[in-house]
Amino acid sequence: MKHKTLKTIRVTLAVIFFTLITLLFLDFTGALNLYLGWIAKIQFLPALLALNFGVVLVLVALTLIFGRIYCSVICPLGVFQDIVAHINSIRHKNRYHYHKEMKILRYSVLVIFIIALVAGIGSLVALLAPYSSWGRMVQSLFQPIYIWINNFFAYIAQRMDSYAFYSQEVWIRSVSTFVIALISFLVIGIIAWKTGRGYCNSVCPVGTILSFLSRFSLLKINIDEDKCIHCDKCTKNCKASCINGKENFVDYSRCVVCGDCQSVCPKDAISYSFKKKKTVAKPSTSATENKVDESKRAFLLSATALASTTVFAQDKKKVDGGLAIIEEKKQYERTTQIVPPGAKSIKNLQQHCTGCQLCVSKCPNDVLRPSTDLMHLMQPVMSFEKGACRVECTACSSVCPTGAIQKISKEDKTAIQIGHAVWVKQNCIVVTDEHQCGNCARHCPSGAITMIPLHPDKDDTLMVPAVNENRCIGCGMCEYVCPSRPFAAIYVEGNAVHKTI
Amino acid sequence: MxxxxxxxxxxxxxxxxxxxxxxxxxxxxxDKKSENNSAIEIPKGKMTYRQNPKTKEKVSLLGYGMMRLPVVATNDDKNNGSARESDAPIDQEMVNKLVDFAIEHGVNYFDTSPAYCKGQSEKATGIALSRHKRSEYFIATKLSNFAPETWNYKSSVQMFQNSLKELQVDYVDYLLLHGVGMGSGMEEYNARYVNNGVLDYLLGQREKGIIRNLGFSFHGDVAVFDYLLSMHDKYKWDFVQIQMNYMDWHYAKQINPRNVNAEYLYGELSKRNIPVVIMEPLLGGRLVKMPDAIVKQMKQREPEYSVASWALRFLGTFDGVMTCLSGMTEMSHLQDNLHTLCPLKPLNNEEMNFLYSIAKTMVEMNTIPCNECQYCMPCPYGLDIPSIFTHYNRCIVEGNISQSTADENYKKARRAFLIGYDRKVPKLRQANMCTSCGECISHCPQRIAIPSELQRIDQYVEKIKQNTL
Known part of the structure; x- marks a missing residue:
């Protein structure tokens, strides 16, 4: 008789957690934030960075009692690897074998990770954080597919005169992040396909941290020597490669309590119980596990768009009808980046953000996108070519699990200055085309823009915007609605530290 | 719906x-309409005709407006409509089919302009009509010298000569000064037709028989209308084209203080026995897409006839109306209108009053009087002005404009408005992108204060987005 209880519980819980967190990332409407937001907040690293000690303590306690169930149930990247490994195992059964713990790799990655965390090298942190890796993959690779399917429904709904679905634009917010997501998907996927939990047990820093605790967990996988016939089935089916069936030895630092061994044991010799048997064996340093190639990360999406001050082509009206072509807006190279309200300061965001892309996947106004700055790759920054940070929206602050963007209310938002608008005289159509506009002033939600005469001494009525930097909150509404293209005539410079006005 | x-x-x-x-x-x-019509046979030889008092020719009460011609079907079905909204080429094969069907059922008046369908209408009309005997149809076209560069003698005459060429004819039956009263009113009229000698040239062409009937189409400043009629003894207008329908009859002025009630325009013309050609009988489709309650009332009275039929019958009831121009994009539109006017069943007093009461209800709904004529387009900043107005109007008619967040159906109406808005108008072409440059104002035949209406809509959008209505 084989005992499948442990495995069944683990698989059920894992499927639930994995589905929910993936849905949280896929959903672009923000409807699920309220119900599923907690699931991002119970992730280990985000909770640690958010100084959410309650969650961290619970996770530590869970690991001390049950072993690394965090890795096999709560961590979406762990479950992703299980899924990939499982698919390969359908055809290739009994394909694993025991090897020793790769301590040097494991610990050096952990040390690098901690250094990166302390030194504020956000891109490295984001690259290694397991939850963030999954978030990035979902946001970059799967959300587009999800949106396309949604758009198909929206198309049908439109035909049926229904407002049940609405369509959403799909666009690559940052090429580098997209490529990183694709590469990590492939690399982690291939490692999982070949070695099961290889990535988890040799690279993942969270896995390594939890492995310190899991060695001492109360409940463990134990092999009953009396019943064991040394058939090696458990070894061959252990995707963590942590069971040495010959010697009845289990490396608890790598065991993620998946229960696969128990379910294949023909003699019912494996139990999940309190009884302790053996201590950890010495690891070897032989194998070199696939390590993600750092050099491939050297992308630079140069936003060095040449300033061609094309005056808007005013079509001469001869015939009726038709739409003028709208030139695409280009991104300003801002001296100081803009980070979302609630981030408090660029430093705070960079120290806490693990680049999971949850905020990016939730931004309904196409404002947030992953940074292309090498040191802080994948951490969110704002830009206003496709939309503005609307006053009524606090989506990013309500989902961020790491405390990089702290929760704020709509009222708070109207008083947080994340940057300030700057008028660029030579782009303004009032100056170049000499006709009235004032669209920036009309749309400023905080009344920070007033119109003043362009030529106070002359008789013409041309008015240009004047920004009261003290009232400006940096929402970018002015930059978004500015008719000047490709560069807006008014744009936002970020504040390194957010102010309250 | x-x-x-x-x-x-x-x-x-x-x-x-x-x-x-x-x-x-x-x-x-x-395609509801065609479904309704498929069962109805359209009789041949039953068309109602009106006589042109000068030439004694018989003009069909239904005239074909060639400004909303069908385009080749594309995957982009945003408008799946006519050549005025879409960039796709005109579906000539379909145009031929429509024209053949129209002629076969007695339509003989075809109205085009060098400006329609981004300048493609005359050519398409010429191709379709040249397949018929010249005596079977009357062509009306216009001198559409709207752009200031064409306000000189040479360009205007060239435009007229080009019309003859595109239409493949050596004379036109009806020629109109296009849209007098638009823009700056008298000043613009004089600049376009009088100071440069163009009107004299056209009068000369009428002498020679190249133009058989000379008239004008009127939009806007009533001073120009009054002036032109005061010159009737000199110019002998053979016909005049005005916008008339049961909404504009009493309420044009109420909808927009700068407009003139059709009752006045028609009255002045019939006083002088000038035949009246009607444009926008259906207000660009607005008199087809009516609120459900009104549709119900109409159907109760005439279950076999469409909502649109009421508008045409209203016009036909006036004897001075020579023809009603309908821009029929689809075969179903044509069939429906033929069904109404083959032959015409004039309305009685009670029915007229019924329509006036509907007009009153509609006026009270406060829709924006845009007929999607596209004259304002292209907006130099890329806005899709007609689509914004149409969406707003549709939401009014369907009850999806809220007064306050406390409204019972506020949430539903908000969703319908915002999702529908993004569907109808791409984000960068929405009302918030209006710079209020004012380029459009002078082009609007309905004299809508476009920038301020756009800003009004934008403010509404902002309020429902922020839930601060």
Whole structure:
């Protein structure tokens, strides 16, 4: 008789957690934030960075009692690897074998990770954080597919005169992040396909941290020597490669309590119980596990768009009808980046953000996108070519699990200055085309823009915007609605530290 | 449109019925009219005609407006409509088919302009009509010298000569000064036709018989209308084209203080026995897309006739109306109008009053009087002005404009408005992008204060987005 209880519980819980967190990332409407937001907040690293000690303590306690169930149930990247490994195992059964713990790799990655965390090298942190890796993959690779399917429904709904679905634009917010997501998907996927939990047990820093605790967990996988016939089935089916069936030895630092061994044991010799048997064996340093190639990360999406001050082509009206072509807006190279309200300061965001892309996947106004700055790759920054940070929206602050963007209310938002608008005289159509506009002033939600005469001494009525930097909150509404293209005539410079006005 | 505002659950349920069922529903929604008409046979030789007092020729009460010609079907079905909104080429084959069908059923008046369908209408009209005997149809075209560069003698004459060439004819039956009263009124009229000698040239062409009837189409400043009629003894206008329908009869001025009631315009013309050609009999389709309650009342009275039929019958009831121009994009539009006017059943007093009461209700709804004529387009900043107005109007008619967040159906109406807005108008072409440059104002035949209306809509959008209505 084989005992499948442990495995069944683990698989059920894992499927639930994995589905929910993936849905949280896929959903672009923000409807699920309220119900599923907690699931991002119970992730280990985000909770640690958010100084959410309650969650961290619970996770530590869970690991001390049950072993690394965090890795096999709560961590979406762990479950992703299980899924990939499982698919390969359908055809290739009994394909694993025991090897020793790769301590040097494991610990050096952990040390690098901690250094990166302390030194504020956000891109490295984001690259290694397991939850963030999954978030990035979902946001970059799967959300587009999800949106396309949604758009198909929206198309049908439109035909049926229904407002049940609405369509959403799909666009690559940052090429580098997209490529990183694709590469990590492939690399982690291939490692999982070949070695099961290889990535988890040799690279993942969270896995390594939890492995310190899991060695001492109360409940463990134990092999009953009396019943064991040394058939090696458990070894061959252990995707963590942590069971040495010959010697009845289990490396608890790598065991993620998946229960696969128990379910294949023909003699019912494996139990999940309190009884302790053996201590950890010495690891070897032989194998070199696939390590993600750092050099491939050297992308630079140069936003060095040449300033061609094309005056808007005013079509001469001869015939009726038709739409003028709208030139695409280009991104300003801002001296100081803009980070979302609630981030408090660029430093705070960079120290806490693990680049999971949850905020990016939730931004309904196409404002947030992953940074292309090498040191802080994948951490969110704002830009206003496709939309503005609307006053009524606090989506990013309500989902961020790491405390990089702290929760704020709509009222708070109207008083947080994340940057300030700057008028660029030579782009303004009032100056170049000499006709009235004032669209920036009309749309400023905080009344920070007033119109003043362009030529106070002359008789013409041309008015240009004047920004009261003290009232400006940096929402970018002015930059978004500015008719000047490709560069807006008014744009936002970020504040390194957010102010309250 | 009874299935609008269905919930997501209902929607998915309906989706579950399968692709076949879905496509049937979709087809039924998009093509209701043709479905209604398929059972009705359109009689030949029953068309109602009106006599032109000068030439004694008989003009069909239904005239074909060639400004909303069909385009080749594309995947982009945003407008799936006519050549004025779409960039796709005109579907000449379909135009030929429509023209053939129209002529076969007695339509003989075809109205075009060098400006229509981005300048493609005359050519398409010429191709379709040249396949028929010249005696079977009357052509009306216009001197559409709107752009200031064409306000000189040479360009204007060239425009007229080019019309003859595009239409493949050596004379035109009806020629109009296009849109007098628009822009700056008298000043612009003089600049376009008088100071440069163009009107004299046209009068000369009428002498020679190259132009058989000379008239003008009027929009806007009533001073120009009054002036031109005061010059009737000199110019002998053979016909005048005005906008008339049961909305504009009493309420044009109420809808927009700068406009003139059709009652006045028609009265002045019939006093002088000048035949009247009607444009916008259906207000660019606005008198077809009526609120459900009104549709119900109309159907109760005439279950066999369409909502549009009421508008045409209203006009036909006036003897001075020579022809009503309808821009029929689809065969179903043509068939429906033929069904109404072959032959005309004039309205009695009670029915006229019924329409006036409907007009009153409609005016009180405060829609923006845009007929999607596209004269304002292209907006130099890329806005899709007519689509914004149409969406806003549609929301008014369907009850999806809220007064306050406390409204009972506020949430539903908000969703319908915002989702519908993004569907109808791409984000960068929405009202918030208006710079109020004012380029459009002078082009609007309805004299809508376009920038301020756009700003009004934008403020509404902002309020419902922020939930601060």
């Amino acid at each position: 009874e299935n609008k505002n269905i919930s997501r659950r209902e929607f998915l349920k309906k989706m579950g019925l399968g692709v076949a069922a879905t496509s049937v529903v979709a087809a039924a929604c998009s």
